[in-house]
Amino acid sequence: MNGRLDQRLSDELDQFKSEGVYKHLNYLDSPQAPRVTMEGHGEVIILSSNNYLGLSNAPDVVQAGKDAIDRFGAGTASVRFICGTFTIHRDLERELADLVSTEASLTYPSCWNANEGLFSTLTGPDDIIISDQLNHASIIDAMRLAKSISKCDTTVYRHSDMDDLAAKLKAARPKRTRFVVTDGVFSMEGDVARLADILQLAREHDAAVVVDDSHGTGVLGNTGRGVAEHAGVLGEVDIITSTLGKAIGGAAGGFAAASAAVTDYLTQRARPQLFSNALPATVAGSALAAVRHLRSHPELVTTLHDNANYLREQLMARGFKPIEGATPIIPVILGATSKAIEMSRLLLDEGVFVTGFGFPVVPKGEARVRCQVSAAHTREDLDQALAAFARVGAKLRLI
Numbered sequence: 436m437n438g439r440l441d442q443r444l445s446d447e448l449d450q451f452k453s454e455g456v457y458k459h460l461n462y463l464d465s466p467q468a469p470r471v472t473m474e475g476h477g478e479v480i481i482l483s484s485n486n487y488l489g490l491s492n493a494p495d496v497v498q499a500g501k502d503a504i505d506r507f508g509a510g511t512a513s514v515r516f517i518c519g520t521f522t523i524h525r526d527l528e529r530e531l532a533d534l535v536s537t538e539a540s541l542t543y544p545s546c547w548n549a550n551e552g553l554f555s556t557l558t559g560p561d562d563i564i565i566s567d568q569l570n571h572a573s574i575i576d577a578m579r580l581a582k583s584i585s586k587c588d589t590t591v592y593r594h595s596d597m598d599d600l601a602a603k604l605k606a607a608r609p610k611r612t613r614f615v616v617t618d619g620v621f622s623m624e625g626d627v628a629r630l631a632d633i634l635q636l637a638r639e640h641d642a643a644v645v646v647d648d649s650h651g652t653g654v655l656g657n658t659g660r661g662v663a664e665h666a667g668v669l670g671e672v673d674i675i676t677s678t679l680g681k682a683i684g685g686a687a688g689g690f691a692a693a694s695a696a697v698t699d700y701l702t703q704r705a706r707p708q709l710f711s712n713a714l715p716a717t718v719a720g721s722a723l724a725a726v727r728h729l730r731s732h733p734e735l736v737t738t739l740h741d742n743a744n745y746l747r748e749q750l751m752a753r754g755f756k757p758i759e760g761a762t763p764i765i766p767v768i769l770g771a772t773s774k775a776i777e778m779s780r781l782l783l784d785e786g787v788f789v790t791g792f793g794f795p796v797v798p799k800g801e802a803r804v805r806c807q808v809s810a811a812h813t814r815e816d817l818d819q820a821l822a823a824f825a826r827v828g829a830k831l832r833l834i
């Protein structure tokens with residue numbers, strides 16, 4: 436036991452606590468659903484889950500996970516090229532590609548993994564990655580990894596600023612391959628990438644576009660095919676990465692979807708593919724059932740959009756000022772981190788679970804509570820949550 440290390444870490448945690456950025460873990464004793472059982476709090480309404488379509492506890496999705504574990508056992512017991520790949524992985528990869536309208540796809544144990552595997556494999560010293568300022572941490576770390584492994588260049592453009600992107604693309608003209616990477620939906624703001632504009636600029640400058648659509652798959656577009664469907668450019672994005680840990684079953688897992696040339700290359704060369712196990716069979720099974728569920732129930736996406744619009748409008752009607760947008764991520768900015776944490780705590784006392792976010796997850800002075808809506812929420816769930824917001828908002832003199 437290294438007592439000095441323990442001491443240093445607990446001192447640092449005390450510092451986080453005093454800054455209000457310490458994260459208390461809440462333990463759930465029931466599946467993710469609009470109402471969950473939380474230890475110490477009883478039944479609470481969750482407005483803090485990425486279970487956008489309510490599929491993580493859908494009977495067909497759960498049953499498919501059980502069937503897959505019965506059929507394939509717990510897992511591949513090694514990496515895919517050594518021990519063999521289950522047919523359920525291939526089936527899932529075909530249907531994911533079909534969902535997001537690419538030729539092929541390749542699954543990973545997480546989208547974090549998919550992003551890390553992507554850039555470090557596809558780039559070399561003559562290439563550049565041009566990234567939106569607000570991209571997810573997994574993209575930022577994937578770029579750092581690529582920079583150190585492949586010696587590629589990286590640069591950042593101001594959030595959704597097309598003039599800045601154009602300037603960065605122009606400056607990158609001498610490079611062999613220019614990759615532009617953006618989140619489909621920016622998870623802290625809930626805004627949507629300007630994908631049609633990004634694609635147009637990328638075509639003008641002969642760049643490849645990569646979209647991490649983790650918060651868009653199953654969520655955006657009339658049928659949940661993601662930000663490309665929303666922007667009217669389905670089939671035009673070069674590479675899409677996304678998670679299976681949110682709308683698509685919610686267990687875990689991620690994928691990279693692209694041309695067969697890209698996914699074949701990743702299969703041969705991506706280090707997380709070559710040196711790490713595949714998705715557990717049960718996860719592949721439940722994710723596949725979730726994709727099929729989404730394809731046969733597009734009305735779930737309409738319900739999700741209706742619920743998101745309702746919560747946003749009703750928060751405004753009660754005097755809150757949520758960030759405007761068209762996604763089920765509805766942040767209410769409060770300023771100081773301590774205020775966001777306090778609001779989250781008071782809401783939990785009222786039976787509503789909404790997480791407060793402060794620095795360093797969001798910029799200083801822009802702490803917020805972030806509401807997330809699901810297709811599974813009923814109007815009663817949302818109205819009950821809104822009543823709690825009104826009581827807590829009045830108590831904190833926010834409205």
Ligand SMILES: Cc1ncc(COP(=O)(O)O)c(C=O)c1O
Nearest residue numbers: 545546547571649678680688689
């Ligand atoms: C945009 C984005 N990319 C990647 C991830 C990571 O996904 P996973 O949990 O599959 O690693 C997240 C998760 O929060 C995300 O929001």
